Amino acid sequence: MHESPPSDSTGRSSRFFADDDVFNQRHPHPRAAPDSAQLVTGLLALGRVEVRTGEASPVVYRATPSTPTYAVTPRKHLGPWGANPFEGVGFPWDASWKAPPERQWTVVITPDGRSLECWRAQVRDGKPSCEWGAVSHTRGSSVSAKGQATGSGLSRLAGLITRADWKAGHIDHALSFGTPDNNGQYVFPAVTSDGKGQGRWREGQFIWLDRAYDIDADTSLTPYERVIAKALQEYGAFDVKNSEQFTFVSEYGSKPPGTKEDYASLEHVKFAKYLRVGTIAPTS
Template identity: 30%
Template sequence: MRSLMVLALVASGLLVAQPSAAHHATPANGFSARGPWNTKLPRHVPLAANSAAVVENIRLDKVNNYGTWAINTDEYSTPIYTVGRDTPTQRWTFSDCLNLPHLAPVIADSLAAVPTPPDLTPSKGTDAAVTIYQPSTDTYWDFWRAERAADGHWSACWGGKITHYSRNPGIFPNPLGATATGLPMGAFTIRIDELRRGYIDHAVNIATVRTRAGCHSWPATRDDGNTEGADIACEGQRFRLDPAFDVSTIRSPVARVIARAMQEYGAILTDKAGALVTYAEDPRPYMLATGRPDPYPALMDPDDIVPDGAERYFILGDIPVEHLQALPYDYGRTWMCG
């Protein structure tokens, strides 16, 4: 799902009007309030000249791949572990599953001293992702293909560390990061607590089947695009749900919360996937910490909305993909980067 491609950062910038909306003082994702994730979009934004064509290709990805827009929670998402100062650290090993041994020195510092709770569990699926945040040191880690050996030793094929997390805009230095775009999963992954409170104060993500080959848009630092074509979305490209769309027409309360976030903050294309998906946090750390069952079925209120037990795969079905709008490449880079 994520092939590692170490690409140089494209340095083209696009001047756009800076939004006047106030920044949230303490964004739920913990990254800088002035970064691309936590800055509200103005109501009127420039659109890409080919916005309608790009969005139509995303709609076709939905139609041709399961016919739905799913939320990834317990598979192909990430568990988010917030750990204390006293959490034991471990020197992880670079597993080099992609046979790129020259990258060992690049990731060495990220693996050197990882606070590793004894109950650490990566996401299900081949990504085996995990996210760790330590508030006491203001340090953050993402890992891809994380694996625990029988002796308890951990390894990862790729990932990265961000120091001074609360001042970081939500971008790994190239080529680090567990996603194909170098964008931290903790920046965009929807939290259980956000759905409970009924408000998301950051951009969310989308991942889709076809992404443009050799193309990435800020804030992405690289890509693993697979499809040629000027009207295929670039990884890192920002979208928004048309603010004129009436979200009250969406039946699911959870989907309404997500739709509002897409109107206010947008959705950034973070990766390619086997279907059109958006990520919410893996519930297993919450379940282990509280002894309670998976909270998503109750939160998603599936009664009379989707087939019983399938709420995660259908809950976003009332958000019309055709009402997405594609923003220009590198939207926001100039004024957010100063």
């Protein structure tokens, strides 16, 4: 079973990281980029905008104090990618859990709130291993404490839509996305970049839907499209990685209500008219 954080007593969907983390804050005065319109045009030229819930999405497990733990050393990239992020960390793995398809992330949340983020998990003789990964803290910052799980240095949980979000019918945090047009620069909240091109985008850049968009009055939107649109208007989204398409990510198997496919289209959201691009400043 793939578990996600439960809703709290108020019915609001749970979210990862501290309340003052950048992904849990509204940003009413982002700085619009002078080339915002061109950035939006390029982003939308990649094809239809989607929410991914299938094999491109992280599998999220939640360990208990009784879950067996193992010593894990990355199978690859240990030299070029730095020190082993799992050194000294007991990696929980339950025998009932399944490793996901090969090109996918597995996230295990420990009882003390750490997020162990494993690229290409494998299980042999009941013991897990990872090709690479990172350790973050779900009660602290969205920036990974050790290792790297996204090009921006942010946790794989940053901006992830969960089952609890869909159940609540609203999303109380920022989203995340990627673009193939990232250059090698980055802005807050990113702490690094894996972009190597000469594109316009910097990892960490912020997008949002303009307040002029009357989402409630847009009768063309499906219920799940309205949920995404309101999240983008209230909290926005951050560029966290390289990606072939402009997509948002929901945890593995957590399909938006009323959908059956692994890729739920957002074709009715008025991105071309109302999407804006800019940056936000870190709070002091």
